[in-house]
Amino acid sequence: MKEIEQFKEKVLKEYPRLKADSPFRFDCHHGVACFNECCGDVNIFLTPYDIIRLKNNLGISSGEFLDRYTLSPFNKDSKFPVVLLRMEDNDRKSCPFNRPEGCSVYGDRPWACRMYPVGVAQPGEGNQELEEEFYFLLKESCCRGYDEPKEWTIEEYKKNQGVEEYDRYGELFKNLTTHRYFGEGKMLSPEKMDMFFTVCYDIDSFRRFIFNSSFFDKFEVDGETRTKIKEDDVELLKFGYQWLRFALFGEKTMTIRQDVLADRQAEVGNRAGEGQAS
Numbered sequence: 001m002k003e004i005e006q007f008k009e010k011v012l013k014e015y016p017r018l019k020a021d022s023p024f025r026f027d028c029h030h031g032v033a034c035f036n037e038c039c040g041d042v043n044i045f046l047t048p049y050d051i052i053r054l055k056n057n058l059g060i061s062s063g064e065f066l067d068r069y070t071l072s073p074f075n076k077d078s079k080f081p082v083v084l085l086r087m088e089d090n091d092r093k094s095c096p097f098n099r100p101e102g103c104s105v106y107g108d109r110p111w112a113c114r115m116y117p118v119g120v121a122q123p124g125e126g127n128q129e130l131e132e133e134f135y136f137l138l139k140e141s142c143c144r145g146y147d148e149p150k151e152w153t154i155e156e157y158k159k160n161q162g163v164e165e166y167d168r169y170g171e172l173f174k175n176l177t178t179h180r181y182f183g184e185g186k187m188l189s190p191e192k193m194d195m196f197f198t199v200c201y202d203i204d205s206f207r208r209f210i211f212n213s214s215f216f217d218k219f220e221v222d223g224e225t226r227t228k229i230k231e232d233d234v235e236l237l238k239f240g241y242q243w244l245r246f247a248l249f250g251e252k253t254m255t256i257r258q259d260v261l262a263d264r265q266a267e268v269g270n271r272a273g274e275g276q277a278s
């Protein structure tokens with residue numbers, strides 16, 4: 001993690017800052033001499049949407065995906081849990097999805113793999129002095145992609161790599177991780193950390209929690225939403241973000257059922273009555 005902080009600092013100080021319409025020359029295909037060389041010994045942070053795409057590509061549950069393919073480093077200063085793709089325990093530390101013919105999950109590869117070699121620096125955690133985001137180019141010494149003749153802008157490259165959809169859902173996740181709650185230096189309790197982890201990274205467990213508990217007895221959730229979140233992981237994730245804003249930050253993003261509210265008010269009234277009587 002310290003290396004990541006040092007890298008961030010280097011980017012801010014030394015890397016040329018690019019915009020969406022900045023042109024660059026690069027291409028990556030089976031014919032490049034370095035093909036596959038970048039798919040190992042690399043820190044790939046997985047977003048909630050990455051995990052949904054990958055576990056569905058592999059036809060396994062989110063829990064199984066997390067067990068088999070990820071690490072979740074934690075230290076006492078962590079504001080929220082993060083998940084990294086776990087590299088194989090071999091000399092190359094290869095990505096578990098790397099094959100001689102290329103990426104075995106290419107159609108559902110993570111955001112970070114789609115963006116490569118484009119990086120993005122955003123204001124916020126670790127970049128407090130940064131006022132607006134900028135792009136930069138990662139230049140690994142092994143990468144021959146920059147010798148290729150293809151030229152495009154950052155925006156064109158992102159479109160070609162199918163990043164737009166990932167950015168759309170990534171924005172919702174970013175709204176959570178950059179929430180002012182964290183900016184004010186507040187920390188989540190261990191229970192809330194678990195809640196964050198389950199909703200964001202273990203979507204199948206979150207679904208079990210929602211449908212196998214008294215959740216719907218407590219919160220107003222219309223029938224159409226219930227059907228959507230039962231069947232669709234992305235819809236459930238979006239619903240989960242609303243739930244987290246309610247449960248972690250106390251925002252009014254969920255509606256408590258009237259009968260539950262009335263019971264609670266009666267309970268509070270009874271307690272107050274008992275207090276006066278004693």
Ligand code: SF4
Pocket residue numbers: 038039040095096097098099102103104105106109110113
């Ligand atoms: S997920 Fe695919 S593109 Fe990304 S590092 Fe692994 S093999 Fe390479």
Ligand code: SF4
Pocket residue numbers: 027028029032034035036037038039116117140142143144145146
């Ligand atoms: S090192 Fe660069 S050119 Fe080579 S496979 Fe990786 S991204 Fe493509």
